[in-house]
Amino acid sequence: MIHLLQINPSTAEAGSYLPVAIQLIFAVGLVSVLMVATHLLGPKRKTSDKLQNFASGIESHGDARQPMAIKYFLTAILFVLFDVEVIFFYPYAVNFKELGWSGFWAVLMFVGFFLCGFTYIIKKGALKWED
Amino acid sequence: MNALILSAVLGVIMMFSGILLKQKSAVRGVAITGLAALLLVNILELRGIHFFKIDVAGMMYFDRFALLFISIALFATLVYFILSAKDMEKVGADYAEYFALIFFIICGIILVASFKSLLILFLGIEIISIPLYILTGADKRNLKGNEGSLKYFLMGAFSTGLMLMGIALIYGAAGTFDVEKMKFAIETPAVLPVTGMLLLLFSMSFKVSAAPFHFWTPDVYDGAPTVFTSFMATVVKAAVFIGFIRLFDETFGTFQVKWQMWLAVIAAVTLFIGNITAVFQQSVKRMLAYSSIAQAGFMLLAVYAMNTSAKEGILLYAAAYSLATIGIFSVLNKLNDYTFEGFNGLAKQQPVVAGALTIFLLSLAGIPLTAGFLAKFFMLKSVIDTGTGLWLVIFAVLMAAVSVYYYFRVIQAMYFKEGKADITVTGRFKWALVTIAALIIILGTFPNILINWLYF
Amino acid sequence: MPINYYIILSIALFCIGIVGVLTRRNAIIIFMCIELMLNAVNLLLVAFSKMHHLAGKAVLETAGTDGQLFVFFIMVVAAAEVSVGLAIIVMMYRNIHSVDVNFLNRLKH
Numbered sequence: 001m002i003h004l005l006q007i008n009p010s011t012a013e014a015g016s017y018l019p020v021a022i023q024l025i026f027a028v029g030l031v032s033v034l035m036v037a038t039h040l041l042g043p044k045r046k047t048s049d050k051l052q053n054f055a056s057g058i059e060s061h062g063d064a065r066q067p068m069a070i071k072y073f074l075t076a077i078l079f080v081l082f083d084v085e086v087i088f089f090y091p092y093a094v095n096f097k098e099l100g101w102s103g104f105w106a107v108l109m110f111v112g113f114f115l116c117g118f119t120y121i122i123k124k125g126a127l128k129w130e131d
Numbered sequence: 132m133n134a135l136i137l138s139a140v141l142g143v144i145m146m147f148s149g150i151l152l153k154q155k156s157a158v159r160g161v162a163i164t165g166l167a168a169l170l171l172v173n174i175l176e177l178r179g180i181h182f183f184k185i186d187v188a189g190m191m192y193f194d195r196f197a198l199l200f201i202s203i204a205l206f207a208t209l210v211y212f213i214l215s216a217k218d219m220e221k222v223g224a225d226y227a228e229y230f231a232l233i234f235f236i237i238c239g240i241i242l243v244a245s246f247k248s249l250l251i252l253f254l255g256i257e258i259i260s261i262p263l264y265i266l267t268g269a270d271k272r273n274l275k276g277n278e279g280s281l282k283y284f285l286m287g288a289f290s291t292g293l294m295l296m297g298i299a300l301i302y303g304a305a306g307t308f309d310v311e312k313m314k315f316a317i318e319t320p321a322v323l324p325v326t327g328m329l330l331l332l333f334s335m336s337f338k339v340s341a342a343p344f345h346f347w348t349p350d351v352y353d354g355a356p357t358v359f360t361s362f363m364a365t366v367v368k369a370a371v372f373i374g375f376i377r378l379f380d381e382t383f384g385t386f387q388v389k390w391q392m393w394l395a396v397i398a399a400v401t402l403f404i405g406n407i408t409a410v411f412q413q414s415v416k417r418m419l420a421y422s423s424i425a426q427a428g429f430m431l432l433a434v435y436a437m438n439t440s441a442k443e444g445i446l447l448y449a450a451a452y453s454l455a456t457i458g459i460f461s462v463l464n465k466l467n468d469y470t471f472e473g474f475n476g477l478a479k480q481q482p483v484v485a486g487a488l489t490i491f492l493l494s495l496a497g498i499p500l501t502a503g504f505l506a507k508f509f510m511l512k513s514v515i516d517t518g519t520g521l522w523l524v525i526f527a528v529l530m531a532a533v534s535v536y537y538y539f540r541v542i543q544a545m546y547f548k549e550g551k552a553d554i555t556v557t558g559r560f561k562w563a564l565v566t567i568a569a570l571i572i573i574l575g576t577f578p579n580i581l582i583n584w585l586y587f
Numbered sequence: 588m589p590i591n592y593y594i595i596l597s598i599a600l601f602c603i604g605i606v607g608v609l610t611r612r613n614a615i616i617i618f619m620c621i622e623l624m625l626n627a628v629n630l631l632l633v634a635f636s637k638m639h640h641l642a643g644k645a646v647l648e649t650a651g652t653d654g655q656l657f658v659f660f661i662m663v664v665a666a667a668e669v670s671v672g673l674a675i676i677v678m679m680y681r682n683i684h685s686v687d688v689n690f691l692n693r694l695k696h
Contacts, residue, residue, distance in 0.1 A: 084663055116143050261668060278679075303638070306643065
C-alpha cells in the first residue's frame with residue numbers, strides 16, 4: 001500500500017505520545033477545575049435581569065430577525081469572491097522564477113480581468129455605503 | 132481559439148456598455164455586431180486562419196467537429212439575438228448584463244465543445260451553468276422565476292457535485308485528466324473508472340435533462356423568462372450534448388459495451404416521458420419544455436450509436452432543433468397568453484408568422500422536407516448502423532408519431548380555430564422568421580451544405 | 588496511510604452530502620450539503636494527487652500535481668456558485684420570507 005502521509009514509522013511508538021497525553025490531561029483538568037471553582041466561589045444573584053440577552057449593556061428591544069440592509073450581503077459576497085480568486089496567485093508565487101516572462105504576462109492578464117470586474121462593481125455603485 | 136478569446140472580451144465589453152451607453156438600442160447594436168464578428172472569426176478558424184497562437188498544453192483541441200458546432204451555436208445565437216433581443220427589455224433593468232452573461236455562456240459552450248481535459252469540461256459546464264442560474268431568476272419580483280432559479284441552482288450544483296466525484300475517481304484510476312492519455316483496459320474493468328463513468332453519465336444526463344433526471348426541466352423552463360428559456364432549451368442544451376458525445380467517445384470509448392445499455396434505457400425512458408407528458412400540457416411554454424426533453428431523447432441516440440453518421444447527425448440535429456425552437460419561442464414572446472388558446476386565429480391576423488411557425492413545428496415533429504426530418508433520420512440511421520438496438524429505433528419512431536399530436540395542436544389552433552391572437556410584429560421580424568423557415572427547408576433538402584463543412 | 592482510508596472517508600462525506608440534499612428542506616442546509624460534497628471531492632483529489640506523485644516522481648518531478656490544481660479550480664468555482672446561490676436564496680427570501688423548499692411547488696399547479 002502506498003503511504004500518503006510521510007510519518008516515520010519508528011517515531012510512532014506509544015512512548016512518544018506521552019507529552020500529548022500530559023498536555024491533554026492538563027487542558028481538560030484546568031478547564032474543569034476553573035469551571036467548578038467559579039461555580040463554588042462566585043457570588044450568586046438570581047434576578048430577572050440575568051436572564052435577559054446581553055446587548056453591550058444597552059436594554060434590548062425588538063426582534064433580532066429584522067430586515068438587514070442588502071449592502072452588507074453584497075459586500076460580504078464580493079469579499080468572498082475576490083478573496084478566493086487570490087488562490088491562483090499561490091501556484092504562481094511558488095513557481096515565480098520557473099514560469100518567467102510568459103507566466104508574468106498570464107498573471108497580468110488575470111489581474112487585468114480582475115480589475116475589469118472591480119471597476120464594474122465600483123461603477124455600478126455596489127460598494128457605496130451612504131445612500 | 133479565436134472565438135473563445137473574443138467571446139470573453141466581448142462579455143467584458145458588454146458589461147461596460149451598460150454603463151457607458153445610455154440607449155438600449157445602442158447596447159443591442161453592440162451585442163449583435165459583436166456576435167456577428169464572433170461568428171466570422173470562428174468561420175475563419177474553420178477555414179484555417181488562426182489569430183492566436185497559445186500553448187494550451189493539450190487541454191483543448193479545436194478540430195473541425197468542434198469548430199463547426201461552435202459556428203452552428205453562434206449562428207443560432209445570432210438568430211436568437213435578432214429575433215428576441217428586443218424582448219429582453221421587458222425582463223428587467225439590467226439589459227446590457229443579460230448580453231454579457233450570454234457572451235460568457237458562449238465562452239463556456241466553446242470550452243465544452245473543444246475540451247481534451249476533464250478540467251476544461253468541468254470549467255465549461257460551470258461557466259455555462261452559473262450565468263444561466265442568474266438569467267433564470269432575472270425577473271426578480273416574479274415568484275415563478277425565483278422558484279425556477281432556486282430549483283435550477285440546487286439541482287445544477289448537485290449534479291456538478293456528482294460530476295466532480297466521477298472525475299476524481301477517474302483521476303484516481305488514470306492518474307491524469309487528459310482524455311488522450313487515459314487508456315482503460317476493457318478486460319479488467321476496475322471499480323474506480325466504472326463508478327466514475329457512471330457518475331459522469333448521471334450528471335451529464337442531469338445537464339441535458341434526460342429522464343429520470345429531467346424533473347427540474349419543466350419547472351425551470353416554465354419559470355424562467357421566456358426569452359431566456361429560448362436560449363437555454365436550444366443552444367445550451369445542444370452544447371452540453373456535444374460535450375456528452377465527446378466525453379463518451381474519447382474517454383470511455385474503450386468500454387462502450389459497459390455503458391451502451393444504460394444509455395439505451397435512458398434514451399427510451401426520456402423519449403417516453405417527454406412525449407407522453409407533453410401531450411397533456413395546456414401551456415405551450417410547458418409543452419415546449421417537455422418537447423425539449425423528448426428531443427433530448429432523440430439526441431441521446433447519437434450518444435448511444437457513436438459512429439460517423441451519429442456525429443454528422445448531431446450537428447444537423449443541433450442546427451434544426453435550435454433554429455426551429457428559437458423561432459417558436461420568439462413568437463411566443465410576443466403573445467400574452469401562453470396557452471394553446473392564445474394561438475387561436477393567428478393565421479387570419481398574421482398569415483406570414485403563422486406560415487413560418489407551421490414550418491418550425493413541422494420540423495420539430497419530423498415531417499419530410501424539413502431539417503428536423505433529416506436530423507431524426509440521421510439519428511435512427513446511426514443506431515441501425517451499429518447493428519444493435521433495433522427495438523430502440525422502432526420505439527423512437529413510435530414516439531415521434533406521438534409528438535406529431537401536440538405539435539399539430541398549435542397548428543390546428545392557428546388555422547382552424549376562431550379567436551383573436553393578440554400580437555403585433557414588425558416587418559423586420561417577419562422577414563427574419565421567413566428567412567429561418569427557408570433555411571430549415573434548405574437544410575432539409577440539402578443537408579450536405581452543412582455536413583460538408585466537416586470534410587472540406 | 589493506505590489510499591483506501593481516504594477513499595472511504597471521502598465517499599462517506601460525499602454520501603452524507605447526498606443524503607442531506609435529498610432529505611433536508613431548508614435551502615441553506617441543502618446548499619451546505621452540496622458544499623460538503625464538493626469538499627469530499629477536494630479531499631479525494633488531493634489524496635490521489637499525492638498517491639500519483641509518490642508513484643510517478645521518479646519519472647517526472649511534477650507527476651500528480653494536476654490533481655491539486657484541479658482542487659484550486661473547484662474552490663474558485665464553488666465560491667462563484669456560492670455567491671450566485673446565496674443571491675438567489677436572498678432574492679427568494681425577500682419575496683416569500685422563507686427559505687423552505689417546500690414552498691417551491693407553485694409551478695406544479
